[in-house]
Amino acid sequence: MPGFELFGDKERDQVKDVLDSGVLMRYGFDGMRNGHWKALQLEKELAKRMQTKHAQLVSSGTAALTVALASAGIGAGDEVIIPSFTFVASFESILALGAIPVMVDIDDTLTLDPSAVEKAINANTKVVMPVHMCGSMADLGALKAICDRNKLILLEDACQAIGGTYEGKPLGSIGDLGCFSFDYVKTITCGEGGAMITNNETYYKNADHYSDHGHDHVGNDRGAESHPFLGYNYRISELHAAVGLAQIARLDDFLAIQKRNYSILRNALEPIKGVSFRRVPEGGVENYSFLNFYLPSESITQKTHAAFGSAGVDACFYWYNNNWHYYKKWDHLRTMKSLAPVAKEVLDGIPDYPEGHFKQSDHWMGRTISCLIKLGWDEAEVVKRAELMATIIKKEL
Numbered sequence: 001m002p003g004f005e006l007f008g009d010k011e012r013d014q015v016k017d018v019l020d021s022g023v024l025m026r027y028g029f030d031g032m033r034n035g036h037w038k039a040l041q042l043e044k045e046l047a048k049r050m051q052t053k054h055a056q057l058v059s060s061g062t063a064a065l066t067v068a069l070a071s072a073g074i075g076a077g078d079e080v081i082i083p084s085f086t087f088v089a090s091f092e093s094i095l096a097l098g099a100i101p102v103m104v105d106i107d108d109t110l111t112l113d114p115s116a117v118e119k120a121i122n123a124n125t126k127v128v129m130p131v132h133m134c135g136s137m138a139d140l141g142a143l144k145a146i147c148d149r150n151k152l153i154l155l156e157d158a159c160q161a162i163g164g165t166y167e168g169k170p171l172g173s174i175g176d177l178g179c180f181s182f183d184y185v186k187t188i189t190c191g192e193g194g195a196m197i198t199n200n201e202t203y204y205k206n207a208d209h210y211s212d213h214g215h216d217h218v219g220n221d222r223g224a225e226s227h228p229f230l231g232y233n234y235r236i237s238e239l240h241a242a243v244g245l246a247q248i249a250r251l252d253d254f255l256a257i258q259k260r261n262y263s264i265l266r267n268a269l270e271p272i273k274g275v276s277f278r279r280v281p282e283g284g285v286e287n288y289s290f291l292n293f294y295l296p297s298e299s300i301t302q303k304t305h306a307a308f309g310s311a312g313v314d315a316c317f318y319w320y321n322n323n324w325h326y327y328k329k330w331d332h333l334r335t336m337k338s339l340a341p342v343a344k345e346v347l348d349g350i351p352d353y354p355e356g357h358f359k360q361s362d363h364w365m366g367r368t369i370s371c372l373i374k375l376g377w378d379e380a381e382v383v384k385r386a387e388l389m390a391t392i393i394k395k396e397l
Contacts, residue, residue: 005376014242039241052206059158061181063234065093071206077345078126082360086131100349105360114142128367133288134159163287190244258288268386291371298366315372
């Protein structure tokens with residue numbers, strides 16, 4: 001998956017261009033930069049690629065989610081529905097604004113179950129945030145219909161799914177807002193970075209200001225700019241944007257490699273009785289960054305995962321016991337452990353999930369293995385890997 005595996009001359013040339021100008025900040029210093037605006041250029045390329053009117057670059061995927069929520073006016077006491085299988089950034093971005101993350105079950109897409117979303121909606125619900133984990137998507141048609149009926153914002157967390165599509169549209173562009181991560185282990189990388197996309201002019205304008213201390217970016221004298229409202233610093237640097245500019249030009253090449261490697265692995269596992277695969281909603285196309293498959297039981301899945309490790313099959317994840325991505329290990333969220341006092345709205349509103357509440361999620365996650373698709377594998381290496389994985393699975397079934 002990571003674009004850093006194929007760093008080359010294009011990335012080096014873009015970074016050298018910034019260093020030669022001496023301007024590493026995305027705003028100001030107009031006379032020094034010789035007309036080079038890497039962040040602005042990457043925003044234009046990203047908006048074009050994602051078929052949206054606007055893109056706003058920020059410092060990380062977490063920042064993108066935070067800025068997106070803030071741009072839509074989400075704040076104290078507002079509820080945001082998220083899946084139980086995600087990355088901690090999803091709830092961190094919500095809590096940073098004093099809003100309340102409300103987790104609901106996933107289904108066999110490994111992300112939001114629309115029926116669980118519908119049951120969780122109340123008067124405080126403002127946003128539904130599907131998280132397109134491991135390169136594939138939720139049932140966006142059903143979720144969009146739910147949001148339209150209830151006048152809710154649909155915010156796509158597409159941080160792990162750039163290049164995937166739904167009904168011919170890029171993931172991230174279907175909702176009111178979409179977010180991407182360009183950190184070191186994403187399909188394309190800036191080293192650190194992220195972006196928000198939208199067709200909503202107000203959200204874009206708010207994001208542009210909010211991510212740079214509230215600057216309105218009017219005129220060519222940064223020191224004289226007005227501040228229409230409070231903001232914070234979520235800026236990306238020109239150096240990071242330069243790397244991303246080279247990488248986005250290579251996205252189709254990366255996706256083709258991922259699809260080739262994914263297909264070799266899947267074709268080897270598909271004939272095995274007892275192996276099934278994550279459901280991709282009708283009309284959806286993965287970005288092929290992970291192969292996600294199910295085994296018949298939790299115990300078989302755990303034994304198979306352990307056998308992969310013993311045989312040297314790396315990059316296979318059993319998220320069910322993972323500290324990063326599944327609710328079972330998020331004790332700091334359950335107990336609201338924080339360095340500073342937590343807002344009253346959050347303490348009063350955060351759900352107290354009883355034991356067994358996410359039984360449906362446990363059913364799917366307990367039987368899932370996710371295999372990362374690397375760009376650096378050559379075809380012969382993938383074939384060998386696929387044969388070894390198939391042999392191990394057959395032995396454990």
